[in-house]
Amino acid sequence: MVNLLLNENMKIYRRLRSWMFVIGLVLTVIGFLIAQQYSVKPFQIANADWTLNMQKQIDNDKQMLANMDRGADWKAHVTNRINVNQYHLDRHIPPTEDTMWGNVLQAADLIIVVTVLTVIIAGDSVAGEFTDGTIKLLLIRPVSRSKILLSKYISAMGFALLLLIVLFASAFLVSGIMHGFHDLGVPYVYASSDGAVHETNIIQHSICTYLFQAVQMVMVVTLAFMISVLTRSSSISIALSVGIMFAGTSIVGFLAQFNWAKYYLFENTDLTQYLAGSPNIPGMTMTFSIAVIIVYFIIFNVFSWTVFTKKDVTA
Amino acid sequence: MTAPILKINNLTKRIGNKLIIDRLNFEVPRGEIFGFLGPNGAGKTTTIRMMVGLMSITEGDILIDGESITYHFDKAIVKVGAIVENPEMYKYLSGYRNLIHFARMVPGVTKDRIDDVIRLVGLENRIHDKVRTYSLGMRQRLGVAQALLHRPSVLILDEPTNGLDPAGIRELRDYLYKLTREEGIAVIVSSHLLSEMELMCDRVAVIQQGKLVTVQTIKEFMSEGTHGSVVFDVDNPDMALQILTEDPSVQARLTEKGLECSLDKEQVAVANGRLIRGGVKVYEINRCSPTLEDKFLKITGGQSIG
Numbered sequence: 107m108v109n110l111l112l113n114e115n116m117k118i119y120r121r122l123r124s125w126m127f128v129i130g131l132v133l134t135v136i137g138f139l140i141a142q143q144y145s146v147k148p149f150q151i152a153n154a155d156w157t158l159n160m161q162k163q164i165d166n167d168k169q170m171l172a173n174m175d176r177g178a179d180w181k182a183h184v185t186n187r188i189n190v191n192q193y194h195l196d197r198h199i200p201p202t203e204d205t206m207w208g209n210v211l212q213a214a215d216l217i218i219v220v221t222v223l224t225v226i227i228a229g230d231s232v233a234g235e236f237t238d239g240t241i242k243l244l245l246i247r248p249v250s251r252s253k254i255l256l257s258k259y260i261s262a263m264g265f266a267l268l269l270l271i272v273l274f275a276s277a278f279l280v281s282g283i284m285h286g287f288h289d290l291g292v293p294y295v296y297a298s299s300d301g302a303v304h305e306t307n308i309i310q311h312s313i314c315t316y317l318f319q320a321v322q323m324v325m326v327v328t329l330a331f332m333i334s335v336l337t338r339s340s341s342i343s344i345a346l347s348v349g350i351m352f353a354g355t356s357i358v359g360f361l362a363q364f365n366w367a368k369y370y371l372f373e374n375t376d377l378t379q380y381l382a383g384s385p386n387i388p389g390m391t392m393t394f395s396i397a398v399i400i401v402y403f404i405i406f407n408v409f410s411w412t413v414f415t416k417k418d419v420t421a
Numbered sequence: 422m423t424a425p426i427l428k429i430n431n432l433t434k435r436i437g438n439k440l441i442i443d444r445l446n447f448e449v450p451r452g453e454i455f456g457f458l459g460p461n462g463a464g465k466t467t468t469i470r471m472m473v474g475l476m477s478i479t480e481g482d483i484l485i486d487g488e489s490i491t492y493h494f495d496k497a498i499v500k501v502g503a504i505v506e507n508p509e510m511y512k513y514l515s516g517y518r519n520l521i522h523f524a525r526m527v528p529g530v531t532k533d534r535i536d537d538v539i540r541l542v543g544l545e546n547r548i549h550d551k552v553r554t555y556s557l558g559m560r561q562r563l564g565v566a567q568a569l570l571h572r573p574s575v576l577i578l579d580e581p582t583n584g585l586d587p588a589g590i591r592e593l594r595d596y597l598y599k600l601t602r603e604e605g606i607a608v609i610v611s612s613h614l615l616s617e618m619e620l621m622c623d624r625v626a627v628i629q630q631g632k633l634v635t636v637q638t639i640k641e642f643m644s645e646g647t648h649g650s651v652v653f654d655v656d657n658p659d660m661a662l663q664i665l666t667e668d669p670s671v672q673a674r675l676t677e678k679g680l681e682c683s684l685d686k687e688q689v690a691v692a693n694g695r696l697i698r699g700g701v702k703v704y705e706i707n708r709c710s711p712t713l714e715d716k717f718l719k720i721t722g723g724q725s726i727g
Contacts, residue, residue: 109525116522121513239509243567246473246503247526248495419475 110257209281229343431481456622502573508564
């Protein structure tokens with residue numbers, strides 16, 4: 107198995123294309139963060155002290171609470187915001203968005219780029235062997251097809267992990283260079299669902315955010331892998347799984363009105379909905395979503411495995 | 422004779438309702454070069470794919486050194502080296518890394534062994550270049566190299582002479598000969614170049630529409646039914662034709678090669694005597710043995726060969 111992993115990794119990392127992806131990702135991070143830096147943010151006066159902005163926001167929120175009523179959820183949400191901001195002011199903790207970590211958290215949105223790049227590698231790792239005919243030399247060795255498929259899956263996930271680390275590291279460095287590294291140890295302040303304000307280690311919070319976002323990536327890559335095994339075509343598997351990801355996530359909001367949609371994969375893949383305390387569909391819980399995700403995960407992999415180990419090779 | 426290294430029992434492949442391979446039976450002993458002939462679509466490639474486990478077997482079995490390719494795939498396949506159709510390698514890797522790749526998948530292939538095999542196929546100078554830059558002949562050599570890495574007992578080569586120049590073909594032939602005679606491995610080749618098969622193989626099997634037509638030694642295959650035609654090279658063919666056809670049992674006709682007739686050994690001597698007595702100068706008498714090509718076309722009913 108170790109040798110198979112060495113082989114699959116060799117086929118990924120001894121190929122110029124993979125390194126172009128890594129470089130492309132770094133360039134995307136730089137471009138993204140520069141664009142973020144120069145975009146105008148609401149409630150913010152240029153170069154103003156953050157305490158002024160925050161005080162202004164608190165005043166705003168208090169006024170809103172006094173003049174409007176949009177239900178209990180909304181009330182709790184705004185109250186929490188006031189409490190968190192007050193906490194920042196009282197302990198003199200700058201808001202995360204104003205530190206370098208704000209950009210690192212923003213860059214977590216770029217996991218979608220990591221997903222697309224990994225889908226290309228994963229889709230090609232199975233289908234490419236069929237297109238090039240190398241599968242015939244690969245499968246006539248004293249190694250089971252299951253192990254070959256597993257080694258391909260693991261190394262594709264390994265590449266995804268590498269890209270995640272590159273994304274995090276380059277986001278960290280680029281934001282550090284733009285903001286300075288002085289507020290490195292500032293804690294992250296948040297309100298839990300009972301309304302209490304907590305502070306936590308910002309590094310831990312950032313890594314959690316990345317990992318939560320990576321759940322969807324793992325599912326899309328697994329889907330791409332399955333399509334790749336079923337169709338034996340790199341282009342179809344790449345196009346189809348990226349298409350499904352974009353289309354699938356964009357109808358999440360629309361489907362949320364139907365109760366059955368809670369079994370729909372993409373209603374569940376965004377676990378950050380539970381951090382914010384407002385699930386897409388009422389009644390969904392973190393445990394429920396994880397269970398749904400695991401069921402999909404098993405279905406995808408059983409499909410890939412069955413077809414890959416049983417089907418005749420005619421490439 | 423020792424037990425056959427490859428044994429095919431009642432091999433059948435059905436895809437849907439279509440019978441692709443119909444109850445093939447043959448054996449290949451150690452040390453033999455075995456040719457596999459058949460027109461396009463006869464089922465050669467399907468049979469080879471079943472031998473190496475790329476396709477499942479509907480009925481029957483394939484035993485390699487006594488191990489079933491279906492039930493003990495690992496034990497059986499470790500004794501097989503193969504190129505199925507074209508020798509497709511990872512183009513973005515060097516030849517050397519391709520060999521490392523395949524060496525890692527079989528236990529016991531050392532670095533020295535890889536170097537030996539590279540020397541054997543004569544790729545020392547280019548082995549660290551990317552396969553993308555290789556000519557078809559070089560890819561073919563690399564294909565042979567990966568098939569030999571783990572010292573297989575059976576070597577299966579699909580169209581091995583494709584893309585090789587005449588010198589390369591000769592070299593491959595000599596090399597295969599050496600492998601079979603010295604190391605006792607069996608080689609199974611399929612080829613559409615029948616003249617190649619004629620020079621290379623000890624025995625041939627012909628299949629057509631999934632059925633085995635014949636398995637014969639190349640000598641039997643070539644000599645069977647050759648009491649056919651004899652060509653006389655003479656100074657006056659017209660007169661010779663007249664003299665010979667005086668005997669109504671003799672079938673003779675003029676062709677571009679000379680005077681051609683169907684005669685057995687004794688009849689040739691008699692006919693020659695009559696020609697000389699009749700004043701015809703006989704320069705040469707040749708028996709034309711049909712080429713494998715002729716034989717093949719006869720057996721398969723003139724279908725195109727693949």
